[in-house]
Amino acid sequence: MKKILIITYYWPPAGGPGVQRWLKFTKYLPEFGYETFVYTPENPSYPILDETLAKDINPEVKIVKNKIWEPYQLAEKLNPKNKAYKGGHFEKKENQSFMSRLSVFVRGNFFIPDARKFWVNPSVNYLKDFLQKENIDTIVTSGPPHSLHLIGLKLKEQLPTVKWLADFRDPWTQISYHKELKLTSWAAKKHENLERDVMQKADVVLATSYADGENFKKIGAKRVEVITNGFEQVKQKVEKDQSNFNITYSGGLEMLRNPIALWKALAEILQENNSFREDLKLNFYGSLADDVKQTIIEAGLNTNLVVHGYVSHQESLDAINKANILVLTNFDNEASKGIIPGKLFEYMATENPILAIGPEDADVEKILSKTKAGDYFSHQDVTQIKLFILCIYKQWLANPNQKFETNEIELQQFNRKNLTKKLVEIIG
Secondary structure, eight states: OEEEEEEESOOTTBOSHHHHHHHHHHHHGGGGTEEEEEEEESSOOOSSBOGGGGGGSOTTSEEEEEOOOOTHHHHHHHOTTOOGGGSSOOOOGGGOOHHHHHHHHHHHHHSSSOGGGGGHHHHHHHHHHHHHHHTOOEEEEEESSTHHHHHHHHHHHHOTTSEEEEEESSOSTTSGGGGGGOOOHHHHHHHHHHHHHHHHHSSEEEESSHHHHHHHHHHTOSOEEEOOOOBSOSOOOOOOOSSOEEEEEESOBOGGGOOHHHHHHHHHHHHHOHHHHHHEEEEEESOBOHHHHHHHHHTTOGGGEEEEESOOHHHHHHHHHHOSEEEEEOOSSGGGTTOOOTHHHHHHHHTOOEEEEOSTTOHHHHHHHHHTSEEEEOTTOHHHHHHHHHHHHHHHHHOTTOOOOOOHHHHHTTBHHHHHHHHHHHHO
16 A cells, blocks of 8 residues: 655644645545555644544545644734734735734744744654654655745655655745745745745656746746546535525625626616516625625625625535525636636536636636536626526526536546545646
8 A cells, every 4th residue: 555644734623724625635545545644743732623524534544643833822912903824814004003014024934834844854853753653655744834835845855755846825935925025035046935835856746726837837837737626416405495596605705806897787677677676585604894895785686685794614515505696706817827716616516507707717717617617707797697687597496496507528637536636636
């Protein structure tokens, strides 16, 4: 049996999207003949906890833990409100206190690439002997935090026959908040040099989006493979709502991603079609920003609007399964075209039509085009959005239970088990 070691900071009971990717890969790797080990901190500082994720850990996976020292307790004593040490959480510039600005400066210039850097050398010392003892010939480092890639870099230098896959769940220097770190020219150069070393010396660099993959090649990665995130299963059957035409959004929605074109299109249909006005329910599950809600009300949609607020994950899944149209929206700028929201895959699993809005030539558009799971529009496409909604609405009037036709073969490629199969093929 082949052996593989996953080096990851995020692991249950950590919550949030960062833990899901390798939790799911390791769930299926044993089925493909891999004895799977996971190396993770013994005493991490997780911003979100979700104890329920532990049920997804494959009992065949062997968990290896080692203590980590993190400077968060000291940073939080200096400034309890500041989250700069824990990734991309920054206050608005006009709201930053002196201590906030100082914390961000220290985070960017002294903790390179991040504040988990103190785990690198102890991990290398421990894992070098562990890999040889267990005869493990493949390792994966998952970042962020990108300091974990430095563990892979040093292990590769000391054990050159080990195959190393550097998995970038998010970019390093090209991530949106990198420019917020108040970097000196020296620190910026060090970030770039470390990133280039990882890209050039890893046997395989894994990207979660096609745009990221292209950017990694430009940085100098010798081999880049794209494995997106995915879903557990395709067909989740829930009885449809016969009396309402449900347009549903799941997750948080803030002003920067506000799909004004959608509200305009819906407003025009309401003015022209009385039956649509009676049938429409515009559902939001999660955090709907007040300023976004105001634009919806100003468009005349207040009588159709239902804000459910935060609900359990299962309630959210039930809601998107019952929906007639699922809304996905992204920032209206070219820099965000490589963002693939994780909820896209949950949406796709329902096989309900997806109405996605974002920048042109985005990775989401490519996925929807291949899977036929919905249509993609720019933030200016009011007329085309309107036609798409009316088409789905007419189908619903004719048969409320009519199945939306997707490309099942392409859709199945995003099943978590099939993505794991692709990973195994890449490992080779």
